[in-house]
Amino acid sequence: MRKAGLLAVVLLAVALGFGLKVGFVYVGPVGDAGWSYAHDQGRQYLEKVLPGVETAYFESVPEGVEATVKLRQLAASGFELIYATSYGYMDSVLEVAKEFPNTIFMHCSGFKRAENVGTYFGRIYQADFLVGIVAGAMTKSNLIGYVAPHPIPEVVRGINAFTLGARLVNPNAKVKVVWVNAWFDPATEKEAALSLIEAGCDVIAHGQDSPAANQAAQEKGVWSIGYNTDMSKFAPESHLTAAIWNWGPLYVEITKSVMDGTWKSEDLWPGFEKGVVDIAPIHPAVPKSVVKLVETYKYLFQKGEYKVFKGPLYDNEGNLRVKEGEVMTDHEIWDMYWFVQGVEGSLPSSGE
Amino acid sequence: MKHLGFIFLAALVAAVILSFYAYRVESGNIVESGGEELKETLSELEIALSESLYDIKQLIESSTQSVIFDNENDIRRWMQTILDKTGASDIYCILPDGEKVYVYELPFALPSIDERMEDWYQNVITKESGGLLVFGWKDVRGEYAVEIAFAVGDLVFRISEYPLERFSSLLKREGFRLTLAAMTDKVGRKGLALASNVYKTGTLLEFSQAISLRLEDVSFLDGEPVLVGELDPLWMEEKRTQIRTFWTNVGLGAILVILALWLLFFFRKYKLVLQSPLALSTRQQILASIIAVIVSLGALSALVFILGRSPINALREMFSWAFLTRTGIIETLTRSVPVTLIAAGLCVAFEAGMWNIGGEGQFIIGAIATTGFSVFLFREWPAPFVLILTFLIASLAGALWALGPAVMKVKLGVSEILSTLMLNYVALKLLDYLVYGPWKSAEVKNFPLTDPVPVTLGKIPILNVHWGVLSIPIVAVFVWFLMRASIFGFEWKATGLGFEAARQAGIPVDKSQVFSLLLSGAVAGLAGAVHMFGAQYVLQHGFSPGYGYTAIIVAFISNLNPLAVLLTGPLITGLFVGNARLELTMNFPVSVSYLVQGIILVSLILVRNVFLYNPRIVKRGVN
Numbered sequence A: 001m002r003k004a005g006l007l008a009v010v011l012l013a014v015a016l017g018f019g020l021k022v023g024f025v026y027v028g029p030v031g032d033a034g035w036s037y038a039h040d041q042g043r044q045y046l047e048k049v050l051p052g053v054e055t056a057y058f059e060s061v062p063e064g065v066e067a068t069v070k071l072r073q074l075a076a077s078g079f080e081l082i083y084a085t086s087y088g089y090m091d092s093v094l095e096v097a098k099e100f101p102n103t104i105f106m107h108c109s110g111f112k113r114a115e116n117v118g119t120y121f122g123r124i125y126q127a128d129f130l131v132g133i134v135a136g137a138m139t140k141s142n143l144i145g146y147v148a149p150h151p152i153p154e155v156v157r158g159i160n161a162f163t164l165g166a167r168l169v170n171p172n173a174k175v176k177v178v179w180v181n182a183w184f185d186p187a188t189e190k191e192a193a194l195s196l197i198e199a200g201c202d203v204i205a206h207g208q209d210s211p212a213a214n215q216a217a218q219e220k221g222v223w224s225i226g227y228n229t230d231m232s233k234f235a236p237e238s239h240l241t242a243a244i245w246n247w248g249p250l251y252v253e254i255t256k257s258v259m260d261g262t263w264k265s266e267d268l269w270p271g272f273e274k275g276v277v278d279i280a281p282i283h284p285a286v287p288k289s290v291v292k293l294v295e296t297y298k299y300l301f302q303k304g305e306y307k308v309f310k311g312p313l314y315d316n317e318g319n320l321r322v323k324e325g326e327v328m329t330d331h332e333i334w335d336m337y338w339f340v341q342g343v344e345g346s347l348p349s350s351g352e
Numbered sequence B: 001m002k003h004l005g006f007i008f009l010a011a012l013v014a015a016v017i018l019s020f021y022a023y024r025v026e027s028g029n030i031v032e033s034g035g036e037e038l039k040e041t042l043s044e045l046e047i048a049l050s051e052s053l054y055d056i057k058q059l060i061e062s063s064t065q066s067v068i069f070d071n072e073n074d075i076r077r078w079m080q081t082i083l084d085k086t087g088a089s090d091i092y093c094i095l096p097d098g099e100k101v102y103v104y105e106l107p108f109a110l111p112s113i114d115e116r117m118e119d120w121y122q123n124v125i126t127k128e129s130g131g132l133l134v135f136g137w138k139d140v141r142g143e144y145a146v147e148i149a150f151a152v153g154d155l156v157f158r159i160s161e162y163p164l165e166r167f168s169s170l171l172k173r174e175g176f177r178l179t180l181a182a183m184t185d186k187v188g189r190k191g192l193a194l195a196s197n198v199y200k201t202g203t204l205l206e207f208s209q210a211i212s213l214r215l216e217d218v219s220f221l222d223g224e225p226v227l228v229g230e231l232d233p234l235w236m237e238e239k240r241t242q243i244r245t246f247w248t249n250v251g252l253g254a255i256l257v258i259l260a261l262w263l264l265f266f267f268r269k270y271k272l273v274l275q276s277p278l279a280l281s282t283r284q285q286i287l288a289s290i291i292a293v294i295v296s297l298g299a300l301s302a303l304v305f306i307l308g309r310s311p312i313n314a315l316r317e318m319f320s321w322a323f324l325t326r327t328g329i330i331e332t333l334t335r336s337v338p339v340t341l342i343a344a345g346l347c348v349a350f351e352a353g354m355w356n357i358g359g360e361g362q363f364i365i366g367a368i369a370t371t372g373f374s375v376f377l378f379r380e381w382p383a384p385f386v387l388i389l390t391f392l393i394a395s396l397a398g399a400l401w402a403l404g405p406a407v408m409k410v411k412l413g414v415s416e417i418l419s420t421l422m423l424n425y426v427a428l429k430l431l432d433y434l435v436y437g438p439w440k441s442a443e444v445k446n447f448p449l450t451d452p453v454p455v456t457l458g459k460i461p462i463l464n465v466h467w468g469v470l471s472i473p474i475v476a477v478f479v480w481f482l483m484r485a486s487i488f489g490f491e492w493k494a495t496g497l498g499f500e501a502a503r504q505a506g507i508p509v510d511k512s513q514v515f516s517l518l519l520s521g522a523v524a525g526l527a528g529a530v531h532m533f534g535a536q537y538v539l540q541h542g543f544s545p546g547y548g549y550t551a552i553i554v555a556f557i558s559n560l561n562p563l564a565v566l567l568t569g570p571l572i573t574g575l576f577v578g579n580a581r582l583e584l585t586m587n588f589p590v591s592v593s594y595l596v597q598g599i600i601l602v603s604l605i606l607v608r609n610v611f612l613y614n615p616r617i618v619k620r621g622v623n
Helices: A003-018 A035-049 A065-076 A087-099 A124-139 A154-168 A186-198 A211-222 A248-259 A288-303 A329-334 B002-027 B035-066 B072-086 B117-127 B233-269 B283-304 B311-326 B326-351 B358-376 B381-412 B417-438 B467-485 B486-496 B501-504 B509-536 B545-555 B562-586 B590-614
Strands: A021-025 A052-059 A081-084 A104-108 A116-118 A142-150 A172-181 A203-206 A224-230 A238-247 A277-279 A320-322 B088-094 B100-102 B133-139 B142-150 B154-164 B179-184 B189-194 B269-273 B616-619
Touching: A003 A224, A021 A035, A021 A065, A021 A211, A021 B072, A021 B417, A035 A052, A035 A224, A035 A248, A052 A065, A052 B562, A065 A081, A065 A087, A065 B509, A087 A104, A104 A224, A116 A248, A124 A142, A124 A154, A124 A203, A124 A224, A124 A238, A124 A288, A124 B233, A142 A154, A142 A186, A154 A172, A154 A329, A172 B269, A186 A203, A186 A211, A186 B269, A186 B467, A203 A211, A211 A224, A211 B358, B133 B311, B179 B417, B233 B269, B283 B311, B283 B545, B283 B562, B283 B590, B311 B326, B311 B562, B326 B358, B326 B467, B326 B486, B326 B509, B326 B562, B358 B381, B358 B417, B358 B545, B381 B509, B467 B486, B467 B509, B467 B562, B486 B501, B486 B509, B501 B509, B545 B590, B562 B590
Parallel strands: A021 A052, A021 A081, A081 A104, A104 A116, A142 A172, A142 A203, A203 A224, A224 A238
Antiparallel strands: A238 A277, B088 B100, B088 B154, B133 B142, B142 B154, B179 B189, B269 B616
16 A cells, blocks of 8 residues: 555656646736736646646736746746736737747737737626626715726726626716726825725725725725725725636636647636636625625626626717617727716827 | 954855855755654644544544435534534535535625635545545644545535644544655755545645645545655755754844844944045955945845755856856846946946936936837838937937936036936826827727837847847947046046036036936937837836836946946846846745845945945044
8 A cells, every 4th residue: 555655656746747837927916915916826726726737927027028038038947838917918928929839828918819829818897897786885975986007998898897887776876087007006096095085985996906995995984895806804894895806717727728738829708607707705784685686697697698888888978889789799898998977087098 | 443354254154154054954965863853743743633534534424324414504503513523613515516505604695715716625525535635734833733624425514724632632543544745846846745546636835834634535444654754855854954944043143143242342442433535446446346246145145045045056046047048148138238228328427426316217218209209200211210310319318308407406406316316207107198198009909008119120140139239338338438538538527526626627517417417318218219129119108127227236336437337237137137037946026136136236335435434443542
């Protein structure tokens, strides 16, 4: 019996030695409690579930040339599958992928693909819609503040879904947007949240990588909503719920497909049906009926039976953007760069 | 001075000895005796586990006979009895469809991420391990805990944070098998692998304190206990390193305390005398730079040592990656282009006594000008024209960005340190405004990126670094020529050495200061253009991780000599590239790199001041 055990260990060693090397590049620190933290949780899950897989990561890698050299370093160090987890890594990924045709790259939230470059993202806007319902139900002043990172479609889409959710239960709700122009800048995020609270907002939501806005809300005694991960431990009294990422299962799926050779370059954009997005536990102060409603919509998302962006949709200048009975295509949702009715804020005009 | 030198030497010797010691430990020379404690730990854990397993096995058997689960409440009630009997802190049940049942109705509708991540648990328990899975560990405080999961039919139960003390008085039974071994993976991380012969997979744990055991099946009554006696030496060694590091840390702490006390008494008898500052000789300046780099490497080694790794391994990994591997050299050179160029320009300003902290901003403005002109105006022009014209314009833009601070300095006496620094933030905001707004490319689906520059510099064959690298020697030699062989150079030097004296001597100090700042701005702007054409291509938020700030360190280390910059620029950049390498191979946090940058600058200033003021220690009351 003892020998059998030893044999198993030897087999194990062999399996580990020849396991897949998977590299990750994060834009923020892994301790940010937000975006990069969520990805790192996914990495750890991957390591736990697929024992043959060996992972390593770079954190706080700025977008641009810095990302190019880090990606190249991973590829040159024998990493066979590399996850680049920020949209700004897009061109760097393609540049390095050309140099290392045998390495597979997965770029998160981008849209440029190549033979060895795939893209993936999650429909976090579905979760934004659900937390929007909670926010809409809990606001008394009908003013919800949203601390927003960067004016890009990904964020705009989230704010829109959030607003649609809030106005589903509270047609008078308005969402005020303040731009921080950074994913991770706790000091500015906090200031933005405080300015929104002073402007009369009694629920603060955000799309940031840190819980600073939640903490500001807790200090001022208003409700708040987290993003990326369950941020309740940073603001336990204020934290209503959060739109959260759960990358683990997706990473396992992609990595497995690389291991058994079925991987192909494609765009993955799963949502609730794959469990990639979710919402954090809802605060007990939220009425049971609201929780039930949220759960109903969550169920519908899981079954793929509800679409957030369907007509009639007006933008915040009153123009009809999507006609009654029409549903926005994925392509349109991906490019979305206008606010729906109920959002108070503006987008930098684009050069088009 | 004698005494100080002696202390310094002693500390150095001690550090060298300690680091060699750590190196030896990590290389595996000490194996024998370190295992004892571990063996004890393991057998303790093993005994405790066997007790608890027997206990639970009994419990399960006795309970399952009498319980029929009709609904969730039945399960809950049954789990409550398990909780009561075992004293466990938490238990829940996983239903066949993946739903979970808790004893206590949680206030929240959804389980936390951690719990949902454990689908594999269910799979392993029901299919592979034959019904029972046990994790045991000793936490940092040295307390034992186990987590036990078991299956009854289709249901999976899990008990967590089970304190082992609860079992200690129970029966001692042999009869389960587990295998466990220490190993090193390809990256060099050490860990403990666990497996059983039913179970074909194992897991490699990062943290060395974790002891995780998986049991092969539930047939407790036969089989023999574990491989504890045949542990792989690797594991022992890891443990040994840990212990040694702890004790050496304590030793180091004690040495420091004694040193501090001794100094305290020393300075009651003696005092420090500073000499009025003289100019540093070239030899002293070079020495200061070398000492600063060595001190920062020493500080890094100390940090590595405290984190329980071998400094020599770390340094070897750093330098061999940055200077000896192809990819590392590409990385070092690519990153050193902007840093070295900006540093060459800064030499001029610093020489003339203009403390230009705005290299970063001038660099960004150069990059913005590059995109602005090449993408929007010169798009259709032939490549050589675009390049030459844009280089000129970017230089001009960098100079213009420095013009404000220069004029404010000479006309109003506004500190150029502050004004150039503040303009960095203005440049950053301008960059953001442009990439999010008017310059956003129409082809990138509203992502904040501009169109790429229409021409690129191309790569040097074989080396795979862009041709912009060649701009470093050209610019450095040009600047050196201006500084050493032109009237401007003389004026800058005179102004920098003594503003009043230079003015008395009839040197146009204002003009020379303004010109020096403009020139350094122009070079930074040029660096922006080279970086854009060579490597960056598109403008995007935060594309510069602070090249302009690193350049300040490089300029100072080079003693404001543009030719020295040629050497130190790639060297210092390589140091940071090597630092980043440690993130990958030794799991270091990214902040270590920032720390080393800071330490270099601080120790440089410190060493130069020591040379400058030549502190001597004299007995109190002598003069």
